Amino acid sequence: MTSSSPVGTNGGVSTASHYDGFMRRALRHPSFCLGGVLTLLLLLAALVSLFWTPWPVYEVNMPGKLAAPSAAHWFGTDPFGRDIASLLLVGARSSILVGVIAVGIGMTMGTVLGLVAAASEGWVEEIIMRLADFTFAFPAILSAIMLTAVYGAGIVNAIIAIGIYNIPTFARVARASAKSVWAREFVLAARACGKGPVRITFEHVLPNIMSALVVQATIRFAVAILAEAALSYLGLGTQPPQPSWGRMLSEAQSLMFQAPLLAVFPGLAIVLAVLGLNLMGDGLRDLLDPRLARKR
Numbered sequence: 001m002t003s004s005s006p007v008g009t010n011g012g013v014s015t016a017s018h019y020d021g022f023m024r025r026a027l028r029h030p031s032f033c034l035g036g037v038l039t040l041l042l043l044l045a046a047l048v049s050l051f052w053t054p055w056p057v058y059e060v061n062m063p064g065k066l067a068a069p070s071a072a073h074w075f076g077t078d079p080f081g082r083d084i085a086s087l088l089l090v091g092a093r094s095s096i097l098v099g100v101i102a103v104g105i106g107m108t109m110g111t112v113l114g115l116v117a118a119a120s121e122g123w124v125e126e127i128i129m130r131l132a133d134f135t136f137a138f139p140a141i142l143s144a145i146m147l148t149a150v151y152g153a154g155i156v157n158a159i160i161a162i163g164i165y166n167i168p169t170f171a172r173v174a175r176a177s178a179k180s181v182w183a184r185e186f187v188l189a190a191r192a193c194g195k196g197p198v199r200i201t202f203e204h205v206l207p208n209i210m211s212a213l214v215v216q217a218t219i220r221f222a223v224a225i226l227a228e229a230a231l232s233y234l235g236l237g238t239q240p241p242q243p244s245w246g247r248m249l250s251e252a253q254s255l256m257f258q259a260p261l262l263a264v265f266p267g268l269a270i271v272l273a274v275l276g277l278n279l280m281g282d283g284l285r286d287l288l289d290p291r292l293a294r295k296r
Contacts, residue, residue, distance in 0.1 A: 025287055032283025038276025045092040055083035057090050058241050066259045075265045078248070079255065084262070087243040088269055094155070094238045095245060095273060099224040102159050103217050106166020111213060113167070114174025115205065118182060119197040129175065132168035140165040140227040144236045158237040162227045166220050173216045177209035184208075211288040215281055222277035229270050245270050 026032050054074065061081030069076045075084035113132070117125040138146075143161035151157055181187060182205065190200050231237035232246030240247070245266040252262035 022287065026283070029283045029287060031279045032287060035276045035279025035281070035283055038272050039280050042092055042096070042273045042276060045089050046096045049086075049089035049093055053083070053086035053089050055086045057082065057086045057243060059083075066255070066262075069261070076259070076261055078262060079251065084248075084265055087248060088245070088265060091243040091245045091248065091266070091269070092273075094232075094242060095225045095228055098155065098159050098162065098228040098237075099221045102162035102224045102227075103166060103220050105159070105163030106220065107170050107213060107217050109163075110167040110170025110172075111174045111206075114171040114176075115178055115201050117171070117175045118178035118205070119201055125175075128171065132171045135164065135168045138165070141230060141234070141236075144231050148236050153236045153239060155238045155242070158228060158231045161231070162224050165227070166224070169220060170213065170216060173212055174209060177212045178205050181205045181208045211284075215285045215288065218277055218281035218284060222274040222281070225270065225273050225277070 026036075059082065061077070063081065064073075064077055065079050065081040067073055067077040067081075073083050073085065075088065078084055078087065113128050117128040140162045143164055144158055147157040147161055178201075182200075187200060187204055190204055195203070228237050228244070229246030229249070232244040233250045235247075235250070237246060238244035248266035249263055249270075252259070252266070255262055
């Protein structure tokens with residue numbers, strides 16, 4: 001007996017039919033559609049910035065500083081005369097870079113720990129989960145402050161801090177999901193056939209918990225963007241001259257009454273990026289949950 005993996009056929013229904021059904025339900029899901037559009041805009045902004053920006057990002061033009069939005073500068077200029085639209089486009093790259101690597105670190109290490117805990121049980125499981133609880137006592141900002149005190153401020157330390165902060169979350173999700181799979185009949189049959197814990201984990205458990213991990217990764221991506229913005233705002237994340245939405249907010253703080261739009265545009269970019277990822281994560285959770293899928 002094999003696992004109920006979505007890959008291949010299931011009850012005579014082809015993979016293509018499953019995909020078509022998923023896409024039909026996805027297009028009818030308002031949260032997923034709106035979140036997908038906002039997330040796609042974030043990715044397009046980062047992609048476009050690799051090849052084109054309205055103005056050179058690092059070009060300083062002091063005579064043109066704090067210019068109002070115009071046809072030349074769509075969102076105006078900052079205190080150094082740099083084009084805000086160009087800074088926002090390149091800042092999207094920093095947010096995506098931090099999010100992808102930090103969530104990748106947390107997902108990889110957390111999933112491994114969660115799978116080991118679910119397969120081992122006993123004192124091994126207890127040690128892993130207590131370590132996860134202990135890690136929760138060190139949020140990303142506190143971890144970044146400690147790393148900064150030792151190694152100095154920078155985007156690498158910010159990524160490490162956010163990645164460590166994500167590990168216990170993925171460990172808990174992986175353990176809880178894997179425990180339910182280990183109790184399924186096809187896993188019991190695999191054990192009766194002589195398969196070991198490692199083989200069962202990779203062949204049966206991991207494929208059946210991937211949907212939960214993907215949903216969690218989408219939501220944690222939004223958290224990583226917020227954490228990166230907060231760290232950059234405090235001067236612990238992305239360092240000058242590399243643009244960052246959080247540092248743009250920090251630089252606009254002293255000019256709130258003189259040029260309030262300096263804070264509006266990066267703040268709006270953060271809000272839309274986080275909102276899009278959260279909506280898409282909620283939509284994926286609904287679409288990948290078989291109980292909710294049958295209601296749609």
